[in-house]
Amino acid sequence: MALLEVKDLRTEFRTDDGVVKAVDGVSFSVDKGQTLGIVGESGCGKSVTCLTIMGLNSKRTATSTGEALWKGDDLLAMKPSRLREIRGNEIAMVFQDPMTSLNPVHTIGKQLVEAVVLHRDVSKKQARLRALELLQAVGIPRAERRIDDYPHQFSGGMRQRVMIAMSLINEPDLLIADEPTTALDVTTQAQILNLMNKLQEEFHTAIIIITHDLGVVAETADDVVVMYAAKVVEHGVVDSIFMQPRHPYTWGLLGSLPRLDADVERLVQIPGQPPSLLNPPAGCRFNPRCPYVMDRCKAEEPELVSTPADPAHMQACFLDEDVKKREADKLLAGTMAEAS
Amino acid sequence: MWRYLIRRLLWAFVLFICVTVVTYVIFFIIPANPAALVAGKSATPEDVKRAEKWLGIDQPVYVQYAKFVHRLSPVTWRDNHPALKTPSLGRSFATRQDVNTVVGRAAPVTASLVFGGAFFWMLVALPIGILSALRPKSLLDRGAMTFVLIGISAHPVWIGLILAYTVGYKLGWAPITGYCDLINPSTSCGGPIDWAWHMMLPWMTFAFLFSAQYVRMIRAQVMETLNEDYVRTARAKGAPESRVMFSHVLRNALLIVVTMLGMDIGIALGGAIFTESVFGLPGLGQTALESIFAYDLPIVQGIVVFATLAIIVFNLFVDLFYAMIDPRIRLT
Numbered sequence: 001m002a003l004l005e006v007k008d009l010r011t012e013f014r015t016d017d018g019v020v021k022a023v024d025g026v027s028f029s030v031d032k033g034q035t036l037g038i039v040g041e042s043g044c045g046k047s048v049t050c051l052t053i054m055g056l057n058s059k060r061t062a063t064s065t066g067e068a069l070w071k072g073d074d075l076l077a078m079k080p081s082r083l084r085e086i087r088g089n090e091i092a093m094v095f096q097d098p099m100t101s102l103n104p105v106h107t108i109g110k111q112l113v114e115a116v117v118l119h120r121d122v123s124k125k126q127a128r129l130r131a132l133e134l135l136q137a138v139g140i141p142r143a144e145r146r147i148d149d150y151p152h153q154f155s156g157g158m159r160q161r162v163m164i165a166m167s168l169i170n171e172p173d174l175l176i177a178d179e180p181t182t183a184l185d186v187t188t189q190a191q192i193l194n195l196m197n198k199l200q201e202e203f204h205t206a207i208i209i210i211t212h213d214l215g216v217v218a219e220t221a222d223d224v225v226v227m228y229a230a231k232v233v234e235h236g237v238v239d240s241i242f243m244q245p246r247h248p249y250t251w252g253l254l255g256s257l258p259r260l261d262a263d264v265e266r267l268v269q270i271p272g273q274p275p276s277l278l279n280p281p282a283g284c285r286f287n288p289r290c291p292y293v294m295d296r297c298k299a300e301e302p303e304l305v306s307t308p309a310d311p312a313h314m315q316a317c318f319l320d321e322d323v324k325k326r327e328a329d330k331l332l333a334g335t336m337a338e339a340s
Numbered sequence: 341m342w343r344y345l346i347r348r349l350l351w352a353f354v355l356f357i358c359v360t361v362v363t364y365v366i367f368f369i370i371p372a373n374p375a376a377l378v379a380g381k382s383a384t385p386e387d388v389k390r391a392e393k394w395l396g397i398d399q400p401v402y403v404q405y406a407k408f409v410h411r412l413s414p415v416t417w418r419d420n421h422p423a424l425k426t427p428s429l430g431r432s433f434a435t436r437q438d439v440n441t442v443v444g445r446a447a448p449v450t451a452s453l454v455f456g457g458a459f460f461w462m463l464v465a466l467p468i469g470i471l472s473a474l475r476p477k478s479l480l481d482r483g484a485m486t487f488v489l490i491g492i493s494a495h496p497v498w499i500g501l502i503l504a505y506t507v508g509y510k511l512g513w514a515p516i517t518g519y520c521d522l523i524n525p526s527t528s529c530g531g532p533i534d535w536a537w538h539m540m541l542p543w544m545t546f547a548f549l550f551s552a553q554y555v556r557m558i559r560a561q562v563m564e565t566l567n568e569d570y571v572r573t574a575r576a577k578g579a580p581e582s583r584v585m586f587s588h589v590l591r592n593a594l595l596i597v598v599t600m601l602g603m604d605i606g607i608a609l610g611g612a613i614f615t616e617s618v619f620g621l622p623g624l625g626q627t628a629l630e631s632i633f634a635y636d637l638p639i640v641q642g643i644v645v646f647a648t649l650a651i652i653v654f655n656l657f658v659d660l661f662y663a664m665i666d667p668r669i670r671l672t
Contacts, residue, residue, distance in 0.1 A: 056575055088578035095576075100569040104668055105591050114587075115577045150667040166577070 001072060002029035003206050004053070004091075004174055009066035011045075011052045020277045022048040024230040025066075027304075028223075030174065035200065035207040037221030037238070039214060039253065041274050045230040046210045047096075050176045052076070054093055055083050089119040092167035096179040098159035102151035108135075108162050109147035115169050134165035137202075138195060157188035161195065168199055174206045181216060193219055214257055218242060226250050229275050229285040232304055236313035243332070246307055246315040246324050248290045251331050284318070292319055292327070344671040348659075352652040359648045360641065364405050367637050374433045374635035395433050408641065429642035434634045439642035442627065447646060449519050450623035453615060454608040456539055457546030458601065464551040469558025470590070476563065484555055491552020500545040500618035507541060514540040517620035542619045546612065550604065557600065561593040568592070595666050599658050606654025610647025 011023040023045045030036045038046045051057050053068045053075055068075040070091070075083060087093075095101040103111060112131035113124060120127070128147070135143035138161040151159055160180060167175055177196065181189035197220060200207055209220055217224055217238065224241040226234040226249065234247040245251055252270035272289040275281050281288055287297040296318050307313040308321060317324065375391040376383065383391070392398040396407065410416075411428045429439035472481035508516040520534035529538070565571065566589055574588045613625035620626075624643050631639035663669045 054576060056572055084578045084580060086578070087576055093573075093576040095569055095573060097569055101573045103570040103574070103588055103592070105595075105666060106587075107667075114574075114579070118578050118583075152668050163573075166573075 002069075003032050003034075003071065004208075005029040005067075005069040006049075006053065007067040007069070009049060009052060009064065009068060011048055011057065011062055011064045013057075013061050014063075015061070015278075018278050021230055021280070022277055023052060023064075026225075026227070026230075026232050028225050028232070028235060030206050030208060030223075032173065033200070033204045033206055034223065035209060035221045037217035037224045038208065038210045038227060039212065039217055039224060040227035041212060043274055043277070044227045045277070046227050047178050049227075050093070050178055050208060050210060054087060054091065054176065055080075056093075085119070088115055088167075088172075089170045090172055091174045091176065092170070092172040094160070094163050094167050094175065094177045094180045097183045098156050098163050099183065101163055102159055104151055107148050107150055108154070112147075112162075112166050112169060115166050119170050130169060131165070134169050135162070137168075137199065138162070138165040139191075140165070157184050157191065160184060160188075160192055164192070164195065164199070168203060168205070171203055172205060174208065175200075176208045176210070178210045179212070180209070181213070182211070189216075196220065214242075214253055226253070229280055230277055231285060231316070232314070233286065233317070234313075234315045235304065236307075236310070236315075240310055240313045244307075244310070244313070244325075245328050245331070246313065247286075247317045248292050248319070248327075249286050251327065252289075255331060284316070292323070294318060341671055345656075348656055352656075355652065356645070356648055359644060360408070361405065363641055363644045364401060364408070364637075367635075367640070368401050370635070372635050374637065377635055378433055397433075412645070429645065430638040432631075432636050432639050434631075434636045439638045442639055443624070443642045443646050446622055446624045446627040446643075447609075448522070449621050450609060450612060450616070450625065452519075452522065452535065452539055453542050453546060453612055453621060453623060454605055456536075456543045457550065457608075457612075458605055460543050460547035461549075461551040461554055462601070464547055465554035465558055468551075469555045470562055470585075472555070473559045473562035473566065481559075484559070488552045488556045491548055492556075494549075496545060496549050496612075496614040497618055499548050500541070500615055503541050503544055503548075504618065507544070514538075516541065519621050519623075542615050542621060545615050545618070546608075549615075554597065554600075558593070558597055561596055562589060565589045565593040595662070598665065599662055602654050602658030602661065606651040606658075609650035609654070610643075 006029065007027050009023055009026045010021065013020045013022055026045070026049055028036060028038075038049065040046050048057065052062075052064050055075065055078075057064070064076055066076065070086065073082075075086070078086075102108065106114075109128060109131055112134065113127040116122060116127035116130050117124065122130070132143055132147055135147060140146055140158060140161055146154075151162070154162065160183075164180070175196075180196070181192050184192060193216060196207065196209075199205070207220070209216065211217060221238050224234075224236060224238050225232055226241065226247065228249045234241065234245070234250050241250065242254070245254060249270070252268075255268040256270065258267055270289055275285055275288065281298075282301075283299050284290070284293075284297040284302050287293045290297065300318070302316040302318050304314045304316045307315060319327075373388065373392075375388050375395055375397060378395060379387045379391040389398075396404060408430065411430055414424055414427050415422050416425045417423075426440075429443065431438055432442065468480075468484050468487075472478070472484045475481055504516045507513050515538050518529075518538055520529040520531070520538045522530075522532060522535040571584060571588050574584045579588070610624065612623065613629055615621070616623040616625040617629060624646065628640055628643045630636075631643070659671065663671050
């Protein structure tokens, strides 16, 4: 049984302008100790997917349907008290912006201790020792001195380390990292990713990493979900996504990656804007931006189906399998050629 | 910290000089002679002259001001060396009463009104503000916003009179005028019960007026804080809503409210003129008003000095307290 199995997850937000379908039929699963990368542009619903799993959307405006089976129990149908026991204990989350994700008026020690005592029947003293242990594990220098400092006394990278320490303090089975490195500079990004990989080995935690950075995915993920406009457009193991991409949107993402080894004047970009989820385009949602668009794409919505050659590799595109193979090979050959 | 305190105290001194000079100047611009009032209706010009000399207002403004400052300073020159003395605000023109005594008698009345009122307005504003932030656009929230609109638009005299008429006169639940001393009971009334009973309507007026503003402020602050990332972090940790609210939301949302409260109390201590005059409370506001009509400069000046001090002290207190509750603030 998968650790987490998400089936046909849908989340809608009621806004003054109408109903926004932020997540529209997303399915995936995560196994123990595995890493799943969710990739997509800003606003494609990748964060909301995870917030929905955690039950952290505002109940006043959001409604969700579908299932998120955690060890067989549906998180969406769970009693709030049971969900609270799971949050921060079995499933933990690291957020995008470490500058604002820690409470400015409490010491980091207090915030770490809080995470422990909410789920463990231990004394404050024991919890503090545990907090210290984790701060050392994530590489905070002079942790025994820094534990009583306030968040504003830490740099962004250090705060993200604190956030990771806080999320791992109860040894969760799953860590959801929502763009954990986006707000950090590149060298710090690499440190944080290495740290997460190291800690994953140590704690055997499964990870869902949400990002718009394919580099991050390539470095960390086992499986990849590519999302576009609230839907999954491609899903497969990391090698097949990078080596045999089958969806024009994924091609666009790969094509827009900057490369150190190729001297390109200008990065390839996907033309146009991501569509409004308030009023998504008919047919395939990518059709207004797709260079391969056909009449059928504007009328019908492609379903996520297995690729004939590789049943685990799912994709939602009407293009001919031959065309897809040819275009993907061309793209990869192109980047390889530039590289050489 | 100490540098900060010293700088603040120096500024307080400058502020004090400015405020008192302005009060002096205004009094000398007013085309009226307090001596004529003191000397009485049938006084001859010679009587008025004598009264002027007696009051000391025949001298130039700067001499009078210098004498005022000297009286007020706690240091004097005696037998060729400096000595300490009790600062004095002088004597009233009209009644020759010691101004220290007058202010000392009126200040507790105003303090009762302000601190009691502050207690009640926070008692009303906190729960309403928090609840309406948690349920925006609910019936409670809409009701609260109507209340806020009335409270902000209405004049304290109007609120006072309405309350005096309905609660005081029609229902007879609380006395309409008068003040009873809390600590030293006079012959007529006194003690905590009489004191609180007589203060009931003024407190309600005061509370109504301020709680409206505070409901709005608390609501806005709590709503804003609820959207903070660290509140989501707290929930993601598995904290129950009550803990999220008290330890994470309120602790941050009330930082601003505490500041406002301190400043408002400081300002209100200078005299809540309207509320005091509606309910006949012999507080600083009403005393100041009466003294202005009698051209009684020393009492007005005394109240101005007291109010200035109250505001300075409370602002300083707020700053120090703020540095205590918000670890990001360092006083330098």
